[in-house]
Amino acid sequence: MQKPLAGLSRRNLVRELTAGVTLLAIAIPLNIGYAQIAGLPATAGLYALIVPTIVYALVVSSRQLVASPDAAAAALVASSIGGLATAGSADYATLAMAQAIICGILFVLLAVLKLGFLANFLSKPILVGFVGGLALDILVSQVAKMLGVSIDSGGEFVDKVVGLVTGLGTANLVSLAISVVSVAILLLGRRFLPVVPWALVVLVLATIVVVIADLDDQAGVDVLGEVPAGPPAITWPVIDWSTWLMLIPSAIALTLVTTAEGLLVSRSYGEKRGYPTNPNRDLFAFGLGNIAAGASASFSVGSSTSRTAAMDQAGSRTQLPSLVLALGTLLLLLFGTALLADIPSPAIGAIVGVAILPLLGLRDFVRLWRQDRFEFVVGAACFLVTLFIGAIPGILVSFVLALVNLAKRAANPAIDVLEAGGEPTDSLLDEAPSGAVTAPGVIVIRLAAPLFFANGTVFGDAVKRAVTAAEGAGHGPVRHLVVDMEAVTDVDITGAESFDALLTWLDQRNVALAFSRVRPDAHRRLADLGLLGERPVYETNRAAIAALAAPTP
Incomplete structure (x- = not known):
């Protein structure tokens, strides 16, 4: 001490x-x-x-x-x-x-x-x-x-x-x-x-x-x-x-x-x-x-x-x-x-x-306006509520806005298609992805956040867009989807339900699911939620691509 x-x-x-x-x-x-x-x-x-x-x-x-x-x-x-x-x-x-x-x-x-x-x-x-x-x-x-x-x-x-x-x-x-x-x-x-x-x-x-x-x-x-x-x-x-x-x-x-x-x-x-x-x-x-x-x-x-x-x-x-x-x-x-x-x-x-x-x-507000308009709105709202309604309501509104801001950012995590070398090649937050694939018949997708209630549906929709866009871009049918789990630290029940709905959609299109780089805690969580099943789990993305990629004609 x-x-x-x-x-x-x-x-x-x-x-x-x-x-x-x-x-x-x-x-x-x-x-x-x-x-x-x-x-x-x-x-x-x-x-x-x-x-x-x-x-x-x-x-x-x-x-x-x-x-x-x-x-x-x-x-x-x-x-x-x-x-x-x-x-x-x-x-x-x-x-x-x-x-x-x-x-x-x-x-x-x-x-x-x-x-x-x-x-x-x-x-x-x-x-x-x-x-x-x-x-x-x-x-x-x-x-x-x-x-x-x-x-x-x-x-x-x-x-x-x-x-x-x-x-x-x-x-x-x-x-x-x-x-x-x-x-x-x-x-x-x-x-x-x-x-x-x-x-x-x-x-x-x-x-x-x-x-x-x-x-x-x-x-x-x-x-x-x-x-x-x-x-x-x-x-x-x-x-x-x-x-x-x-x-x-x-x-x-x-x-x-x-x-x-x-x-x-x-x-x-x-x-x-x-x-x-x-x-x-x-x-x-x-x-x-x-x-x-x-x-x-x-x-x-x-x-x-x-x-x-x-x-x-x-x-x-x-x-x-x-x-x-x-x-x-x-x-x-x-x-x-x-x-x-x-x-x-x-x-x-x-x-x-x-x-x-x-x-x-004043300088902080100007900086917020230039750097992030939503953050500026958060600050301005706290300012006005505190000034015209009171300090206690100001604190309460502050916490609500903090949670809204947190949910807003968590609901839109980075979701990317990875190329063979592991670098992102296509952001799936775009409404119209380019249709890139990682290898013939294989798409590796990385979610850079925990999978939970705020982004489960967003992730599922992004995967569907990636598969549809890849097949529409002339790359042939997608047969394997690999989810890179390195940045996924947790999965909650609502996220698991959204993921289960995605699995049904993939099965209907004959797309097999695999995981790579799964953290130990996330691995146990996937198993507890019934999402792992008999699906393969690869130590690296390269191993997954080598095992799953269709041979080039």
Whole structure:
């Protein structure tokens, strides 16, 4: 088992500590913003950086993945809990804690049962669409905050847009000026000096300006307000069982999205930097981290791709920066909360808005449009459902579309006539095959997929077209059909029934069936389903052709 803080040595200690300070500067302003997105007080975002971060860093197998609430998770929390309690209330915070605990339990179950593969159903187009829909919903709220316009941040997307448009006449020009300058600093700073924590710079400068000019009282600029001092208290949400059950669907959605993104980022950085990762241990770490979040007045914790990338760029290769982040946040809550009270909301909105812009996935949608129109439709459908109906329906539609996409591809596998050398010479997915044969009187056909309910009829029709086309092309009668089984890993009952119907058709035309290159498991399956009978099975296609080919006149 990998030790905590694996990879840490005296040689890289200073670099890791420096990276931790950088992470502290990045995480604090973002987590304050994400807590507001979730409808929770700023302390909920800061508490997530202490106990959950420590627990996660000491358990996870990845040396670099940073765990924290993110924009998408915060939006999902708001959309799922907003209908159960009023944002900002004690009951709302309690529900967010309970939701995090359920997520933690689900993560632990995934780890113990090794079910992390379920997240693979969230393909790239689905993630792009789902996260993009959440991001646009967030962006509307942040634009309102940047303009000083009051809208119901917990409402539906259309209501938010209507509230924003109708409230433009009440926009605060000073808030707008703060936002414009903040966005300019963030974008230009990221481009020319990316190593500088520009989010922290923006917060410090904007707060100084607000305090010196007394803009909250004189110009009506909204500020964060008093932040309670002190460390997080260990507690437990007390709600009835029916409410626990109502939180399960949203917790499942949070768990699946975090699993898909977290394991992908963990594996990619492990491969990039040459250290091993353990997916089930990473899921277990997410589980303990979320339970810790729910027990310390915070909300659901996921993986932060942007902060992980920032730590990689800073040269960090251990989890020490996360521990530095936890310590620094604790010190801030103990001694420095007065510094947070005058942070202007427009600056927070600008920071969060710029941070979530990449999550809109505009470039990804353009790439999907160019590469695969069906995949684009899948992503667009997830985007629209998430945006206009809700996050939970978005996840459900995502899974349905994933299954449709899977069935669509499985129902149209590669089915080819092979030439004598084993290379494909004719694709049988075409409605009008060329009529090629492998040898006089012999056709060898390769199915590049398991034979099951989605493609059984497709395979049978393709074989019939191949035989008919070969005889119509003047090659003489087809007497032998050989099915190359190298890529057929399984046969289900429906596929077997379709194959049995094909056998009847072949018998009527006096075409004998044989198999070649049958895998051991598939061989047993064919025998169990009664498809093997006395039919010959050849080790290679060449052996089948030599045994079956009619002599050339």
